[in-house]
Amino acid sequence: MLLSLRRDGLEEKMAEGYAAPEQLADTVWLDERLGDDKLRVVDTDVVAAYQRGHIPGAVMVPDNYQKDPDTGRVLILPPEKFARMMEDLGIGDDTLVVTYDNSRSLYAGRLWWALRYYGHENVKVLNGGWKKWLKEGRPVSLDRPEERTGVTFTPRPDPSLNATTDELKERYNAPETVVWDVRSRGEYTGENPRHNQRPGHIPGASHMEWVEMIDPETDMFKSAEEMRRLLTAKGITPEKEVFAH
Numbered sequence: 001m002l003l004s005l006r007r008d009g010l011e012e013k014m015a016e017g018y019a020a021p022e023q024l025a026d027t028v029w030l031d032e033r034l035g036d037d038k039l040r041v042v043d044t045d046v047v048a049a050y051q052r053g054h055i056p057g058a059v060m061v062p063d064n065y066q067k068d069p070d071t072g073r074v075l076i077l078p079p080e081k082f083a084r085m086m087e088d089l090g091i092g093d094d095t096l097v098v099t100y101d102n103s104r105s106l107y108a109g110r111l112w113w114a115l116r117y118y119g120h121e122n123v124k125v126l127n128g129g130w131k132k133w134l135k136e137g138r139p140v141s142l143d144r145p146e147e148r149t150g151v152t153f154t155p156r157p158d159p160s161l162n163a164t165t166d167e168l169k170e171r172y173n174a175p176e177t178v179v180w181d182v183r184s185r186g187e188y189t190g191e192n193p194r195h196n197q198r199p200g201h202i203p204g205a206s207h208m209e210w211v212e213m214i215d216p217e218t219d220m221f222k223s224a225e226e227m228r229r230l231l232t233a234k235g236i237t238p239e240k241e242v243f244a245h
Contacts, residue, residue: 017228022124023112023124024127025125025127027138030055035056038094038095039098040057040095040148042058042089042108043101043130044061044099044100044101044107045130046063049130051142054140054142055138055139055140056141056143056145057145058145059090059144059145061099066110079118082118083153086120090148091120091153092151092152095151096123097124099123099124099125102130104214105125105219108126111123112124116161118155119157128220132220171241172204172243174241176239176241177240178242179205179206179242180234180236181202181208182245183207187199208231208234213227
């Protein structure tokens with residue numbers, strides 16, 4: 001999942017081997033499009049980080065979108081509330097959204113999933129995020145962008161993007177199924193349960209922390225070849241049905 005870069009032929013090299021290179025945005029690509037009325041950049045970090053500086057024109061997503069206030073369940077807001085939040089951010093059905101953070105795309109990826117869950121496929125994650133943007137000396141703003149009114153966000157939930165416990169129970173022992181535990185090593189072994197109600201992991205689950213997909217020096221996603229090698233070593237291959245948690 002890499003969007004092609006745009007300098008000296010590097011874009012073709014970086015896009016080789018990825019199934020959906022359009023899912024990520026490059027900093028050069030984004031910089032060239034700042035100010036586009038059809039584009040909305042979303043900062044998914046904490047308020048203090050946003051206030052210290054952000055990409056020009058970026059809005060900040062409220063952190064409560066990951067929780068249903070009616071049930072208390074941590075997953076996502078109900079359709080009508082999520083739609084209202086998007087419209088308040090100036091995001092409508094025709095808006096191209098680029099998400100970013102300073103946390104190796106952890107929170108940017110979460111919003112990417114939430115938008116796609118509600119049927120908005122025109123969304124990308126900024127490859128390298130805030131770290132790469134700053135390192136390259138690209139423009140930074142302290143101002144909040146002007147509000148955009150008159151936009152309509154139509155939620156179209158896609159339940160297939162979210163697995164239920166019952167589905168996993170039915171299929172996790174099947175040979176064509178692999179459970180991928182992306183948490184920390186301590187959570188997987190039970191040595192550091194953190195906020196989990198029970199220590200340990202799902203029987204038979206493969207472990208590889210999500211951050212291993214990210215280059216620690218650049219915060220960019222690793223090459224397709226390297227990611228494929230890491231995943232294959234854990235039994236996570238294209239022919240398998242993968243349940244990640």
